[in-house]
Amino acid sequence: MTGQLVQILEGNTFVVSDEQGDIEASGTDPTGLFSFDTRFLSRWVLTIDGQRLSALSTDDLQYFQARFFLVPGSADVYVNATLTVIRQREVADGFHEELRVFNHSSEPADLRIRIDAASDFADLFEVKDALAKKGRYRNRVADRSLILGYERETFVRETWISASAKASVDENGLSFSVTVPAHGEWSTELDVVVSLGKLDTPAAQHADRRGQRKARRDMARGLEKWLNHAPRLECDWEPLAQIYRRCLTDLAALRFSPLTMPGHSMPAAGLPWFMTIFGRDSIFTSLQALPFTSELAATTLRALGERQGTRIDDFRDEDPGRILHEQRYGELTAFEERPHSPYYGSADATPLYLVLLDEYERWTGDAKLVRDLEHTARAALNWIDEFADLRGDGYVWYQRRNATTGLENQCWKDSWDSISYRNGDLPGFPRATCELQGYAYDAKVRAARLARGVWRDAAFADRLEKEAADLKRRFNRDFWIADGEYFAVALDCDGRPVDSLTSNIGHLLWSGIVDKSKARAIARHLTGPQLFSGWGVRTLAEGEARYNPIGYHTGTVWPFDNSFIAWGLRRYGFKAEAASVTAGILEAAEVFGGRLPEAFGGYPRHLTRYPVQYPTACSPQAWSTGAPLLLLRTALGLEPHDDHLLIDPALPKRIGHLELLEVPGRWKRMDAFGRGLIDTDRLTSR
Amino acid sequence: MRTERAASAQRDADPVGQFFTGLAEAGYLATFDRESATLRFDLVDGEAVERWYVAVHDGSVTVARQRRPAEAIVRIDRAHFAAIIAGRLNAQAALLRGLLTCEGSMAAVMTFQRCLPGSPNSTGRVTPICGETAAAGRRTT
Numbered sequence: 001m002t003g004q005l006v007q008i009l010e011g012n013t014f015v016v017s018d019e020q021g022d023i024e025a026s027g028t029d030p031t032g033l034f035s036f037d038t039r040f041l042s043r044w045v046l047t048i049d050g051q052r053l054s055a056l057s058t059d060d061l062q063y064f065q066a067r068f069f070l071v072p073g074s075a076d077v078y079v080n081a082t083l084t085v086i087r088q089r090e091v092a093d094g095f096h097e098e099l100r101v102f103n104h105s106s107e108p109a110d111l112r113i114r115i116d117a118a119s120d121f122a123d124l125f126e127v128k129d130a131l132a133k134k135g136r137y138r139n140r141v142a143d144r145s146l147i148l149g150y151e152r153e154t155f156v157r158e159t160w161i162s163a164s165a166k167a168s169v170d171e172n173g174l175s176f177s178v179t180v181p182a183h184g185e186w187s188t189e190l191d192v193v194v195s196l197g198k199l200d201t202p203a204a205q206h207a208d209r210r211g212q213r214k215a216r217r218d219m220a221r222g223l224e225k226w227l228n229h230a231p232r233l234e235c236d237w238e239p240l241a242q243i244y245r246r247c248l249t250d251l252a253a254l255r256f257s258p259l260t261m262p263g264h265s266m267p268a269a270g271l272p273w274f275m276t277i278f279g280r281d282s283i284f285t286s287l288q289a290l291p292f293t294s295e296l297a298a299t300t301l302r303a304l305g306e307r308q309g310t311r312i313d314d315f316r317d318e319d320p321g322r323i324l325h326e327q328r329y330g331e332l333t334a335f336e337e338r339p340h341s342p343y344y345g346s347a348d349a350t351p352l353y354l355v356l357l358d359e360y361e362r363w364t365g366d367a368k369l370v371r372d373l374e375h376t377a378r379a380a381l382n383w384i385d386e387f388a389d390l391r392g393d394g395y396v397w398y399q400r401r402n403a404t405t406g407l408e409n410q411c412w413k414d415s416w417d418s419i420s421y422r423n424g425d426l427p428g429f430p431r432a433t434c435e436l437q438g439y440a441y442d443a444k445v446r447a448a449r450l451a452r453g454v455w456r457d458a459a460f461a462d463r464l465e466k467e468a469a470d471l472k473r474r475f476n477r478d479f480w481i482a483d484g485e486y487f488a489v490a491l492d493c494d495g496r497p498v499d500s501l502t503s504n505i506g507h508l509l510w511s512g513i514v515d516k517s518k519a520r521a522i523a524r525h526l527t528g529p530q531l532f533s534g535w536g537v538r539t540l541a542e543g544e545a546r547y548n549p550i551g552y553h554t555g556t557v558w559p560f561d562n563s564f565i566a567w568g569l570r571r572y573g574f575k576a577e578a579a580s581v582t583a584g585i586l587e588a589a590e591v592f593g594g595r596l597p598e599a600f601g602g603y604p605r606h607l608t609r610y611p612v613q614y615p616t617a618c619s620p621q622a623w624s625t626g627a628p629l630l631l632l633r634t635a636l637g638l639e640p641h642d643d644h645l646l647i648d649p650a651l652p653k654r655i656g657h658l659e660l661l662e663v664p665g666r667w668k669r670m671d672a673f674g675r676g677l678i679d680t681d682r683l684t685s686r
Numbered sequence: 687m688r689t690e691r692a693a694s695a696q697r698d699a700d701p702v703g704q705f706f707t708g709l710a711e712a713g714y715l716a717t718f719d720r721e722s723a724t725l726r727f728d729l730v731d732g733e734a735v736e737r738w739y740v741a742v743h744d745g746s747v748t749v750a751r752q753r754r755p756a757e758a759i760v761r762i763d764r765a766h767f768a769a770i771i772a773g774r775l776n777a778q779a780a781l782l783r784g785l786l787t788c789e790g791s792m793a794a795v796m797t798f799q800r801c802l803p804g805s806p807n808s809t810g811r812v813t814p815i816c817g818e819t820a821a822a823g824r825r826t827t
Binding site: 261307400 | 717787796801804
């Protein structure tokens with residue numbers, strides 16, 4: 001397939017087609033209509049008199065809607081075309097397509113219009129890994145509809161295709177024999193509806209799904225309302241306004257309604273492959289977005305709480321109290337060939353859940369949610385002590401119990417080579433990465449505040465604070481690399497430090513676990529030449545054996561990572577360093593047209609001039625979308641303090657005057673102002 | 687008399703009956719702390735349908751057989767339900783597979799499934815992979 005792919009979506013339903021609006025997927029090709037992690041259409045091709053069409057133009061009208069202007073024939077002959085076709089498509093539990101054919105000649109046109117349709121019902125995992133199907137296909141024609149079906153035992157998935165105009169329906173598509181009058185028009189509406197078999201057959205469930213459908217539609221239509229509800233941004237530096245608007249629009253597209261909470265939205269992880277619940281991604285993105293919208297955090301907390309682990313299940317790496325890593329709905333998950341029902345193999349989601357719960361309360365004052373989730377929060381705290389401490393030494397460790405389909409690295413740097421010694425060797429398992437200890441420390445400090453203020457359990461609060469202080473003391477002793485003056489990325493299975501220099505130390509500042517006396521050295525490293533590229537902090541420092549400027553977690557710059565590093569630098573008072581990270585990432589966002597990729601190359605800025613995008617199929621990515629939002633928060637120094645919003649700007653000079661108006665929170669709405677006074681050129685010109 | 691005793695023994699040995707009796711005896715479901723819902727279970731065995739109600743109010747559980755309104759209705763073959771409560775079948779996978787259908791509040795069912803056991807083969811334990819052999823093996827990956 002040549003040309004650009006067009007993708008539209010709503011919730012976890014999305015359509016990826018070519019510029020003509022056609023779908024011709026084969027094997028691992030990522031085009032099609034997808035819903036609930038299953039491909040429901042792998043073929044959807046429009047022809048007129050047996051001829052394919054060419055695109056004159058394609059418009060993404062909204063994230064859930066696209067329009068294709070087409071003419072019959074291939075690109076080199078269409079100049080004399082007397083027919084124009086407009087295909088307008090909208091995602092809604094499948095999709096709805098309006099097909100209009102215009103005859104521009106003075107003679108009537110007799111046409112045979114055809115839609116070829118087929119589905120391979122591939123699980124998303126099968127699309128990625130090219131696996132073979134185990135069930136049977138069963139297509140049939142009924143009620144003037146074409147029903148594409150797939151069955152494996154009681155697992156049934158169907159695609160219902162129907163048209164408003166009179167069609168002749170066969171098992172491979174729909175045909176229309178029409179006469180379009182001179183200077184006239186013919187049109188039909190096409191509906192493609194996905195069915196999850198018994199998951200939605202009972203009558204009541206249908207009503208429920210209709211309700212969900214309506215809720216989803218309302219959510220999509222509410223885009224303008226969503227944009228208007230967010231704080232207004234005024235700024236001297238024009239690109240920032242564009243970046244801000246892009247972030248809000250992308251965040252709207254990334255909203256996802258859990259099956260248990262129709263009408264409420266939480267951030268999915270990324271488009272198109274990760275439109276599902278991820279513990280870590282949903283939590284980080286909710287944290288980044290809190291000053292702009294708190295609804296995402298509220299839904300994330302409830303949805304992850306509902307699915308919190310309660311039992312020992314080795315296949316799913318589930319333990320009591322553990323917050324999930326990833327939920328999926330496809331065939332491989334249904335037949336327990338993959339563990340995502342849900343899969344729990346993440347060591348950071350549980351402490352981060354507690355961090356989000358506290359940060360949410362500090363912004364919103366919603367003590368009711370904190371009370372409702374008290375049991376969940378206590379179970380999460382218990383997980384940290386009872387189930388994560390695999391070596392019994394008071395640290396959070398991870399090692400998968402599902403050795404075939406589980407995840408090896410259960411921290412955000414989850415690729416196989418992300419955690420290494422300086423000489424490039426990889427440690428064994430279990431591993432205790434440093435940022436996990438920071439999150440656990442922060443989780444306990446924050447939970448102590450909630451225990452005292454909301455759960456009214458002072459004894460519990462005292463205990464948590466004592467444990468946190470003890471963890472901090474031990475951590476600063478055991479992880480410190482004295483000759484390099486930074487923290488080891490991890491402890492290995494023998495309890496020895498894994499000594500490479502990584503961006504993880506920035507998350508330590510964010511968590512507050514770093515002794516004040518060591519913070520200056522950490523800030524120096526984060527903005528030093530080994531880690532700071534001029535655009536941002538590299539995942540792994542230049543000079544380490546595995547450093548590679550385009551290595552996924554071994555040298556690239558991740559915008560999300562940097563946004564939390566900037567927050568950490570501000571927490572310890574390093575205003576100029578935080579402003580430099582902010583300037584670098586926002587300037588990169590400017591180059592990327594407002595939409596930051598998941599990661600970009602770690603080359604020194606003076607070498608490439610432009611940030612080099614890491615090739616990835618997933619864009620926008622939720623936590624990259626959230627990065628500029630968190631950077632705005634840290635640059636303005638927004639901190640909730642009881643019923644007030646503290647504002648302490650430390651902006652890069654380039655930004656000039658900045659206003660963030662009507663920031664929502666327990667203070668109702670507050671305006672924040674700042675002026676760029678910090679010269680960041682010294683670092684960002686590196 | 688002997689038949690009665692046999693029937694009673696059979697009831698005692700029936701894991702499904704024991705599961706519900708166990709819930710009633712425990713009297714508390716921590717996952718429903720601060721939540722309330724009534725769930726109806728229709729357990730299908732050929733032509734017969736065995737019906738159980740589990741009502742939870744702020745965590746306190748009562749189990750009943752008599753008809754009452756329910757927020758959620760779960761329908762499943764009795765044999766599959768037995769597999770679920772023995773930890774041999776995951777409830778969420780069963781839902782996706784179409785073995786279990788759910789009408790009404792999906793949230794209540796989600797909360798309920800958290801009281802189900804994990805796989806009996808799960809130990810929760812894992813053997814560390816340490817030392818130079820592990821590192822050498824990894825380097826070639």
